[in-house]
Amino acid sequence: MTPMRELNWNIAxxxxxxxxxxxxxxxxxxxxxxxxxRWLLGRPDPRWDRLWERLVGVVAQAGVQFRxxxxxxxxxxxxxxxxxxxxxxxxxxxxxxxxxxxxPTLQGPFYLYFMSLVVDLxxxxxxxxxxxxxxxxxxxxxxxxVEPRGSDGYSVLLVxxxxxxxxxFVVEGLRIVATRDPWGAWSPGGxxxxxxxxxxxxxxxxxxxxxxxxxxxxxxxAFIAYLPFSRAMHILVAPLSxxxxxxxxxxxxxxxxxxxxxxxxxxxxxxxxxKHLLDLDACTECGxxxxxxxxxxxxxxxxxxxxxxxxxxxxRARLGHSNGGRAMVGDVxxxxxxxxxxxxxxxxxxxxxxxxxVPKIVEMRRxxxxxxxxxxxxQDTLTATSRYGNSLGQSPRxxxxxxxxxxxxxxxxRRERARYLWFVGDYASYxxxxxDATRAAARVLHRAGVDFGILxxxxxxxxxxxxxxxxxxxxxxxxxxxxxxxxxxxxxxxxTTDPHTYNTLxxxxxxxxxxxxxxxxxxxxxxxxxxxxxxxxxxLSRRVTYHDPCYLGRYNGVFDAPRxxxxxxxxxxxxxxxxxxxxxxxxxxxxxIWMKEAAGxxxxxxxxxxxxxxxxxxxGTLVVACPKEMAMFRDAVKTTGLEDxxxxxxxxxxxxxxxxxxxxxxx
Amino acid sequence: MNITVxxxxxxxxxxxxxxxxxxxxxxxxxxxxxxxxSDDHALEQALLLKDRHGASVSVMALDYGDADQVLFAALAxxxxxxxxxxxxxxxxxxxxxxxxxxxxxxxGIRTDLILTGVQAIDDLDAHVAGMLGGMMALPYVGVTRSxxxxxxxxxxxxxxxxxxxxxxxxxxxxxxxGVLSAPQPPRYVPVARIREVMKTRTLDEREAVPATVPAExxxxxxxxxxxxxxxxMLDGSPEELAEQIVKILEDRGLAP
Numbered sequence: 001m002t003p004m005r006e007l008n009w010n011i012a013x014x015x016x017x018x019x020x021x022x023x024x025x026x027x028x029x030x031x032x033x034x035x036x037x038r039w040l041l042g043r044p045d046p047r048w049d050r051l052w053e054r055l056v057g058v059v060a061q062a063g064v065q066f067r068x069x070x071x072x073x074x075x076x077x078x079x080x081x082x083x084x085x086x087x088x089x090x091x092x093x094x095x096x097x098x099x100x101x102x103x104p105t106l107q108g109p110f111y112l113y114f115m116s117l118v119v120d121l122x123x124x125x126x127x128x129x130x131x132x133x134x135x136x137x138x139x140x141x142x143x144x145x146v147e148p149r150g151s152d153g154y155s156v157l158l159v160x161x162x163x164x165x166x167x168x169f170v171v172e173g174l175r176i177v178a179t180r181d182p183w184g185a186w187s188p189g190g191x192x193x194x195x196x197x198x199x200x201x202x203x204x205x206x207x208x209x210x211x212x213x214x215x216x217x218x219x220x221x222a223f224i225a226y227l228p229f230s231r232a233m234h235i236l237v238a239p240l241s242x243x244x245x246x247x248x249x250x251x252x253x254x255x256x257x258x259x260x261x262x263x264x265x266x267x268x269x270x271x272x273x274x275k276h277l278l279d280l281d282a283c284t285e286c287g288x289x290x291x292x293x294x295x296x297x298x299x300x301x302x303x304x305x306x307x308x309x310x311x312x313x314x315x316r317a318r319l320g321h322s323n324g325g326r327a328m329v330g331d332v333x334x335x336x337x338x339x340x341x342x343x344x345x346x347x348x349x350x351x352x353x354x355x356x357x358v359p360k361i362v363e364m365r366r367x368x369x370x371x372x373x374x375x376x377x378x379q380d381t382l383t384a385t386s387r388y389g390n391s392l393g394q395s396p397r398x399x400x401x402x403x404x405x406x407x408x409x410x411x412x413x414r415r416e417r418a419r420y421l422w423f424v425g426d427y428a429s430y431x432x433x434x435x436d437a438t439r440a441a442a443r444v445l446h447r448a449g450v451d452f453g454i455l456x457x458x459x460x461x462x463x464x465x466x467x468x469x470x471x472x473x474x475x476x477x478x479x480x481x482x483x484x485x486x487x488x489x490x491x492x493x494x495x496t497t498d499p500h501t502y503n504t505l506x507x508x509x510x511x512x513x514x515x516x517x518x519x520x521x522x523x524x525x526x527x528x529x530x531x532x533x534x535x536x537x538x539x540l541s542r543r544v545t546y547h548d549p550c551y552l553g554r555y556n557g558v559f560d561a562p563r564x565x566x567x568x569x570x571x572x573x574x575x576x577x578x579x580x581x582x583x584x585x586x587x588x589x590x591x592x593i594w595m596k597e598a599a600g601x602x603x604x605x606x607x608x609x610x611x612x613x614x615x616x617x618x619x620g621t622l623v624v625a626c627p628k629e630m631a632m633f634r635d636a637v638k639t640t641g642l643e644d645x646x647x648x649x650x651x652x653x654x655x656x657x658x659x660x661x662x663x664x665x666x667x
Numbered sequence: 668m669n670i671t672v673x674x675x676x677x678x679x680x681x682x683x684x685x686x687x688x689x690x691x692x693x694x695x696x697x698x699x700x701x702x703x704x705s706d707d708h709a710l711e712q713a714l715l716l717k718d719r720h721g722a723s724v725s726v727m728a729l730d731y732g733d734a735d736q737v738l739f740a741a742l743a744x745x746x747x748x749x750x751x752x753x754x755x756x757x758x759x760x761x762x763x764x765x766x767x768x769x770x771x772x773x774x775g776i777r778t779d780l781i782l783t784g785v786q787a788i789d790d791l792d793a794h795v796a797g798m799l800g801g802m803m804a805l806p807y808v809g810v811t812r813s814x815x816x817x818x819x820x821x822x823x824x825x826x827x828x829x830x831x832x833x834x835x836x837x838x839x840x841x842x843x844x845g846v847l848s849a850p851q852p853p854r855y856v857p858v859a860r861i862r863e864v865m866k867t868r869t870l871d872e873r874e875a876v877p878a879t880v881p882a883e884x885x886x887x888x889x890x891x892x893x894x895x896x897x898x899x900m901l902d903g904s905p906e907e908l909a910e911q912i913v914k915i916l917e918d919r920g921l922a923p
Contacts, residue, residue, distance in 0.1 A: 264859070372855040379855040386858050387701070388681060395682045395699075473859025 003116075003183045004107035007099055009175060010209050017217055024221035031228025032236070035281055038315055042274035045254075047244040054243045057354075062239040067352040074286070077132035081161070082235075084126025088168070091119040116186040120172075124189045127165045134158050144287030148306040151285040153231040160223050167216035169193040174209040178202060234284040238353040241282035244275050245354035250345050251503040251555040253467060254359055256366055265366025265470060267329045269315055272363065279355040280312035289347035289357065294585040295340040299602035302340035304347035304357040307333060311360070329364050338364045339375065340598055342605070343468045343590030344550040349581050365470030378469060381594040386474050389460030389481065391594060392430045399424075400456040402435045408446040413453030417490035420452035420524065421516075423482075423505060425498035426461045427627035433634055434627035437650030438497060441521055444656050448534040450524065452495065458485040462496075464504035464551075469591035479512050486514070494518045499552035499626045500589065506556065520552055522625045525655055526561035529568035536658045539570030543619045544654075546573060547609065547633075548583035549626040562625050562651055569658045574619050576612050584609050588628035606636035614642045625651045668722040668816065668840075670713045671776060673769055673783035674741065675795070676700035676732030676759070680788070684891075691886045695758055700732030702740075705784025711849035712814055713782050714745045720816050723747050727772060731759040735870065742868050743861040744854060749868075752875040762794040767878030769795075770802045778841060780822065785809045785845030796845030806838050809845030 008014040060066050065082070069075035094105040094115065105115060137145065137155055145151065172190030175181065177197045184191050197205060227233060248254075254273075256265060266272050289304035290296050296303040314332040326332055341361045348356060368374065374382065384393035402424075403410050411418050422445075428438040445452055463478035486494075494516050496502040506518040528534045544566060552558045559580050566573050578584040587593075587605035597604075610633055613622040624630055633648045678684060678693060679701040687694040713724045726741040727750040728734045738749040752772050760768060773781065781803075786793040793809060800807025810827050817823035820840050827833050827847060838844070901911050916922035 369855075370857050370859070372857065374855050376852060379852075382855065382858075387679075393681065397682065471857060473857050473862060477858050477862070 001182075002107050003109070003112040003186070005111065005175070005181065005183075006179070007095070007106060009179060010206055011213055020214075020218065021221055024225040027225040028228060031225075031233075035228055035233065035237070038281070039274045039277045041269055041315075041318075042272050042277040043270065045273035045275050047246075047275060050247055053247060054245070057245060058239050058243050061242045061352065061354070065352070067350075071288075073132070073136070077129045077136065079129070080125040081129030081133060084122040084124075084129060084165075085161075087119055087122035088126065091115055112183060112186050116183065117188070120187040120189045123165060123168060127162070127169075127189075130158055130162050130165065134162070142287075144291040144305075145285070147287075147290070148303050149309070151231065154285075157223075157226075157230055157232050160219065160226070164216065164219045164223060167212050167219055170212045171209060171216050173197055174205055174212065178205040178209060231285065234282055234353065237278065237282040238284065241275075241279055241353045241355060244278065246356055246359075249507045249556070250348055250358075251551065252507040253362055256363055256472065264370045264472065265368070266360070266363035267327065267367040269311075269318060269328055271367075272360065276356070276360055276363075277315060279360075280308055280315055282353045283308045283312065283355055284353060285309065286352065288350040288352065289355075292346040292350045292582065292584075294342055294344055294346070294587060294605040294608075295598075297603075297608065298587070298605050299600050300336075300340035300598040301334065301600075302337045304355075307337060307357055307360070308355060329367055333364060335368065335373070336598060338368065339378075339595060340592075341590050342550075342585045342587060342592050344585035345554050346550075346582070346585065349554055362468060362470055365468075366472060367470070369470035374469070375595055378591065378595050381591075382466065382469070382471055382474060385461055385466060386477065389478070390426045390430060391461055391465070392426060394430050396460070397457050399429050399459060400454060402429055402438050403442070403454075406439055406442060408443060410442060410446075411451075411453030412456055413489045413491060414455060414458055414485065416453060418451045418453035419492050420450065420495040420519075421486065421489060421491040421493070422452045422454045422521075423462065423494050423496045423501055424454055424459060425496060425501040425627065427631070428497035429459075431627060431631055433631040434497075434650075437627065437630060437652050440650065440656045441497065441652035444528075444534075444652055444659060445524070447659065448528045450528070453489075453491070455485055455489070462498075462501040462504050464498075464500040464508075465589070465591045465594070467504065467508070468589070469594070476512075479509060483509070483512055483514060486516075491516070495521055495524050497521055497627055499549040499556070500628070503551045503555050520556075520558055520561070520625070522552070522562040522565060522651055523558065525565045525651060529565050529655070534659060536569065538658050540654060540658050541570055541572075542621060543572045543574055543616075544621040544623050544649075545576050545613050545616055545619050546579075546623045546625075547576070547586070547613070547629060548580055549624070549629060550583065550585050550589055552625060553583050554581055562623070565651060565655065566623060569654055571621075571623075571654065574616050576609075576616065578612065584612070586626075586629045586632040588626075588632050593628060593632075604636060604639075606632040607640050609633070610636045610640055610642055610646055614640075614645045620645070621647050621649050621654075623649055623651055623654060668716065668720070668780060669776075669778045670716060670722050670724045670780045670782060671773065671778040672706070672710045672713045672724060672726045672741070672746070673781065673795075673799075674706045674710065674726055674728040674737055675703050675765070675784070675787060675790075676728070676734065676737060677703045677788045686889050686891070691889050692758065693889070698732075702737045703784050703787035705786060705846055705848070707784070707853045708849040709782040709784050709844075709846035710741055710744065710746070711851065711853040712811075712846050713780075714854070715849060715851070716780075716814065716816070717745065725750060725776070725778075727752065727769065729755045729759060729765060729768065729875065730872075731755050731757060738870050739865050739868070740856060740861055743856045743864040749870050751870045751872045753872050754875045754877075761880075761883035762790050763798060763880045763883055764878055766795045766798040766802060767880050768875050769799055771876040771878055772873065773803065779820075780814075780840055781805070781843045782814070782846055783843070785811070785847050793845060796843055800843035803843065806842040807845070808836055808838055808842070810847045811844055812848050813850050814844055814846070 065079055068078050097103040098105045169189045170193055172187055173193030174197055176184035176190055176194040287305050293304055310332050314328060338361055343358050381391050385391045389396050413421050427434045460478050460481045463475035467475040494505055502518060502520045546562055563573060585605050586609055622633060637643050637646050679699040682699050685694040685697045716722045717724050724746045725748040726738060726746045728738055730751050730753045734751055738751055742749050783796050785796055796809055797807055808824050808826055811824045812827055813825040815823050817837055822838050824836050824838055824844060825833055826836055901908050
């Protein structure tokens with residue numbers, strides 16, 4: 001006998017289901033329409049390029065859910081729940097195929113192995129996932145779900161999902177008992193439920209089956225109708241936000257809203273792009289961004305999740321005409337929130353649905369800066385940068401003063417050709433904490449015979465951070481100045497000290513016509529310590545840990561070069577828990593190094609980071625590859641009292657130690 | 668209300684000052700100029716009056732240093748017109764000559780209120796504003812921290828005195844006010860707006876009328892601070908150091 005089950009057994013009036021479905025469908029479509037209409041408020045932003053790459057992303061992140069699965073508990077519960085639902089939905093569609101196209105989906109081995117066994121097991125998985133989710137929301141209550149405000153919208157959804165899944169098994173169980181289905185055990189979930197109904201009279205079974213069949217259908221329809229008005233909307237919107245995600249490098253900020261009547265940047269929702277608005281509906285409120293955000297974790301008022309939710313409420317209230325005249329910048333999103341961001345990009349990295357908080361924040365900063373609405377220390381820095389070309393407010397003529405007293409002469413690349421144009425950058429040139437490392441790098445490169453030169457006082461700040469505080473005009477001015485100088489020089493590659501400088505030269509200068517390859521000094525050191533390169537005279541037999549600078553690692557994917565250098569030196573590299581893409585910001589980025597500390601800070605990001613490094617077993621050295629980190633971490637070891645425990649060293653300083661026979665006092 | 672703000676440039680101390688071969692003047696080759704701080708506040712005071720009460724603000728500067736940059740920045744911040752007085756020597760004018768030159772230039776302009784910084788790092792004894800008031804025979808108040816309109820043709824100014832004392836003084840217009848500070852710090856003007864203004868606006872250039880003033884005092888010698896006495900360094904163990912310190916204090920009659 002061929003395994004099979006009868007289509008629509010016991011439901012004679014099953015065609016009625018379409019009439020019942022219609023009102024639910026109308027509500028669903030209306031909800032989808034209202035949601036999508038909100039996005040049209042935003043300005044255009046073409047995101048239709050590289051379709052294949054976009055589709056692959058949807059399959060990987062919405063289908064397989066790689067990013068969600070980075071976390072064990074939340075990943076497993078989401079995957080089981082959603083894959084279970086996918087499969088159940090697919091099975092329902094397959095039943096329709098038999099009903100209308102006569103495809104035999106409910107008979108034979110396909111019925112037995114797939115429609116019964118596999119589908120049933122996925123149903124069980126979904127039920128388990130739902131239970132895990134409810135446990136997490138009601139009992140475990142992780143902080144990132146309840147702060148800055150809870151998202152109870154999910155509880156009602158999960159209960160509804162539970163009802164749908166359980167009623168489905170009840171229907172199946174009743175059918176198995178009532179029809180004395182010989183293949184009942186092939187549907188393990190339904191078979192288990194069937195045990196509860198054994199011994200019931202046939203008439204009662206059939207009546208209960210009809211009631212639960214219709215109950216199951218109505219519950220499923222209710223879910224569909226409720227979906228666009230609930231947090232379940234992410235089922236539809238998240239694949240869109242993944243599809244339309246930015247494929248540009250994180251370090252290439254979009255040009256922005258341009259100067260309309262309302263000025264540059266974004267002071268209202270209309271000046272954000274449609275994708276920014278779509279992001280707001282895609283947010284699942286999972287809070288992974290927040291749990292990785294150095295602003296939030298240090299006690300600043302910014303949570304990326306909170307930002308997105310506040311903007312979403314504003315968007316919905318705005319179209320409901322009930323926003324009470326609240327301005328997006330200032331009322332809905334306060335200045336303190338906007339200025340708290342380090343632009344470290346951890347939220348971009350963590351978000352399972354590829355929401356982009358940083359460009360939204362920068363757009364709002366552009367607006368504030370265009371209004372002159374900047375804090376006093378930031379104003380001084382910007383004024384100094386436009387006047388002197390450096391953010392430290394020092395004489396541009398003193399830019400190469402760090403070269404004085406070096407026993408090597410550094411080429412002036414404006415006069416002499418060299419392989420590398422070393423773009424030193426503001427901090428490495430002027431900051432007392434960073435200059436020693438700059439000099440060490442110069443000596444190492446010189447001894448290794450690297451052909452390099454610097455621009456001396458012809459160099460101005462690269463403008464990376466000016467751009468990130470929203471000072472687009474200042475950024476452009478600096479780009480023009482630097483390009484004018486560099487165009488008069490002969491070289492093959494640009495080498496930078498500062499990862500922030502590296503980022504903008506590599507990702508943003510090309511828009512202005514710069515075509516040179518850009519490398520970070522850690523990459524040049526990596527080339528030097530290869531077996532055929534510089535002779536290492538001394539093994540550094542010590543345990544060190546390495547901090548990935550946000551703008552080098554997460555932003556530009558340079559993770560391995562500095563690590564290879566450390567290993568080549570003989571150092572034993574121990575990783576901090578937050579490493580590589582999950583590296584934790586030192587608190588200097590996004591122009592924050594120029595601003596007053598936000599009120600109510602509990603623990604500075606740099607302090608959190610040095611504690612993390614000091615907690616590693618027998619690690620006494622924290623290695624950095626960014627001149628700003630030197631200042632941040634040296635301060636932090638003092639304020640945390642870890643001075644005796646942890647030394648902050650630049651990568652170049654360690655290379656110099658390993659290449660110098662006589663380790664003199666100054667090294 | 669028509670307000671004129673007089674702006675002047677002073678050497679930017681971010682660069683080390685060098686003395687030229689004559690030994691009596693700064694070497695202008697290495698000089699970088701910046702707007703004088705209290706002039707910056709005078710401009711902010713004028714713009715605050717404009718924002719709050721409506722006014723037409725014109726700025727005026729002698730053509731030396733970075734006059735163009737300073738004037739364009741003032742336009743970008745909100746000034747309505749900018750006048751550059753040309754024909755000025757490269758190193759600027761003496762304070763009395765500057766006051767007289769401004770007086771001549773202001774002669775043809777209808778203005779109710781003349782605001783300028785009360786002092787500058789090269790005018791610590793606050794000559795320009797006071798002398799200008801005298802030359803123009805107008806009321807003058809200096810060292811103000813706030814200027815507000817009070818009735819027809821009058822302003823109420825807050826003037827600071829040493830020791831934290833302050834006075835409110837009502838001044839009949841037209842008048843000259845020497846501003847120490849505006850009620851709020853000078854506003855930030857984004858670079859894009861300055862560049863926009865430099866492209867779209869022009870400065871009203873006027874030949875400065877040479878002013879005849881009595882000869883200014885001549886500088887005989889300009890010099891950098893010279894260290895007169897050197898610190899005495901103590902050496903030795905903590906006990907020896909303590910003994911030495913006690914002895915020094917006794918020698919000077921500071922310890923019994």
